[in-house]
Amino acid sequence: MAKVYNWQLGREMSYPLEGAYPDRQWAFVFNINRCIACQTCTYACKSTWTFSKGQEYMWWNNVETKPYGGYPRYWDVKALALLDEAHQKANMRSGWTAGARDVQQPYGLYDGMTLFEGAEKEDPQQEVILGYEPTDDEWATPNWYEDTASAPPSKPGDMTLDAASLPEHGAWFFYLQRVCNHCTYPACVAACPRQAIYKRPEDGIVLIDQARCRGYRKCVMACPYKKTMYRPTTRTSEKCVACYPRIEGNDPMAPGQPLETRCMAACPGKIRIQGLVKMGPDGSWAEDRYNPVYYLVKVAEVALPLYPQFGLQPNGYYIPPRWAPRPYLRQMFGPGVDRAIEKYSAPDRELLAVMQLFRATQEIIFRYEIIEGPKVFEATINGRQWEMYNDTVVGFGQDDQEVCRVKVEEPQYIRPDKHYNSI
Numbered sequence: 564m565a566k567v568y569n570w571q572l573g574r575e576m577s578y579p580l581e582g583a584y585p586d587r588q589w590a591f592v593f594n595i596n597r598c599i600a601c602q603t604c605t606y607a608c609k610s611t612w613t614f615s616k617g618q619e620y621m622w623w624n625n626v627e628t629k630p631y632g633g634y635p636r637y638w639d640v641k642a643l644a645l646l647d648e649a650h651q652k653a654n655m656r657s658g659w660t661a662g663a664r665d666v667q668q669p670y671g672l673y674d675g676m677t678l679f680e681g682a683e684k685e686d687p688q689q690e691v692i693l694g695y696e697p698t699d700d701e702w703a704t705p706n707w708y709e710d711t712a713s714a715p716p717s718k719p720g721d722m723t724l725d726a727a728s729l730p731e732h733g734a735w736f737f738y739l740q741r742v743c744n745h746c747t748y749p750a751c752v753a754a755c756p757r758q759a760i761y762k763r764p765e766d767g768i769v770l771i772d773q774a775r776c777r778g779y780r781k782c783v784m785a786c787p788y789k790k791t792m793y794r795p796t797t798r799t800s801e802k803c804v805a806c807y808p809r810i811e812g813n814d815p816m817a818p819g820q821p822l823e824t825r826c827m828a829a830c831p832g833k834i835r836i837q838g839l840v841k842m843g844p845d846g847s848w849a850e851d852r853y854n855p856v857y858y859l860v861k862v863a864e865v866a867l868p869l870y871p872q873f874g875l876q877p878n879g880y881y882i883p884p885r886w887a888p889r890p891y892l893r894q895m896f897g898p899g900v901d902r903a904i905e906k907y908s909a910p911d912r913e914l915l916a917v918m919q920l921f922r923a924t925q926e927i928i929f930r931y932e933i934i935e936g937p938k939v940f941e942a943t944i945n946g947r948q949w950e951m952y953n954d955t956v957v958g959f960g961q962d963d964q965e966v967c968r969v970k971v972e973e974p975q976y977i978r979p980d981k982h983y984n985s986i
């Protein structure tokens with residue numbers, strides 16, 4: 564295997580292919596705290612890309628309820644079990660050590676094995692990554708355990724709210740929104756014996772060439788996030804295409820301008836923002852301080868990768884839910900969880916302004932600027948004084964043209980009383 568640098572792990576790691584990096588990488592941030600599980604994103608994708616015969620069980624975007632839900636069922640439990648088994652066999656510990664934290668090593672050092680390294684240790688001649696193929700049964704129920712909490716809130720007749728108090732709820736669930744991560748080190752690309760899967764040099768989008776695919780399902784087995792899916796009617800695998808015509812600026816809505824994808828643009832909860840981040844020569848992100856996705860991940864550090872220990876350097880980032888148990892969140896998003904929740908719970912002036920950019924426009928924002936406004940509110944949060952300012956944040960598109968302008972305080976519109984039901 565080749566050696567590549569994985570900044571999410573803070574170290575070099577083994578990967579079956581030589582590192583090859585796009586100029587800009589498609590990446591997104593999902594704010595779990597705001598998701599209402601309406602599944603509008605799921606249907607925006609389905610009605611655009613997967614409405615045909617043979618795609619009945621194919622959900623490129625899905626929203627599942629954690630801790631029990633998953634599509635396919637148990638996908639993460641099974642991947643974690645494979646990793647754990649590999650560590651036990653090798654008599655190794657898996658974990659993180661706090662290192663010198665900097666922009667290249669923001670979460671410290673992961674000193675366990677990745678799924679690639681686990682496979683290398685077991686038998687380098689066999690599979691390129693530890694994986695498995697889900698059963699038909701596991702693919703059959705995309706919203707299994709919807710809205711099911713980890714425990715009953717209290718005993719019958721008990722009206723206490725203890726189970727639902729911060730910092731951690733006693734009974735909890737949260738929604739996990741999932742699309743393909745268009746990973747920097749994609750397992751699907753590495754595993755395909757036909758070289759049918761490729762990562763585009765211009766934006767890092769990972770696509771399956773339908774003409775080359777022979778439906779061996781090695782990608783389905785390899786992707787730990789289970790985001791490649793087999794279509795029996797064509798006998799090929801398919802996956803999220805990152806709505807590439809929109810990224811290329813071919814949507815008639817804004818000709819020539821890169822637009823956010825269908826699942827991002829449709830989200831009524833305003834939990835999603837997407838961008839194109841600049842890549843460095845070793846797969847790290849090049850500094851782009853005022854790109855909102857760069858800012859949220861690298862500067863504010865409120866958005867974290869999903870299961871970074873798998874080793875794929877996924878390009879999807881999540882603002883973790885404030886109320887879920889920290890150990891559960893740490894195994895899912897790594898050691899940055901506590902810092903991210905603390906920052907999100909009492910956002911500073913810049914973070915609060917940038918958070919307003921979520922769903923402010925369908926055009927991809929490449930840069931933002933903040934115009935300072937007056938102080939409008941103050942409070943004590945977690946024992947500390949907190950102030951809110953009605954700043955204005957301006958987003959700029961690819962050609963540095965203004966694409967949105969929003970204030971921290973939401974404007975109120977009062978309907979004239981000539982309308983029925985006017986208040």
Ligand code: SF4
Nearest residue numbers: 598601602604830832
């Ligand atoms: S559309 Fe947005 S709010 Fe609704 S389920 Fe999807 S991510 Fe959540």
Ligand code: SF4
Nearest residue numbers: 743744746750751786
């Ligand atoms: S999430 Fe899975 S399907 Fe998507 S790029 Fe990564 S390995 Fe491939």
Ligand code: SF4
Nearest residue numbers: 608803804806824826
């Ligand atoms: S990015 Fe496009 S193709 Fe991918 S899940 Fe979202 S809507 Fe579907």
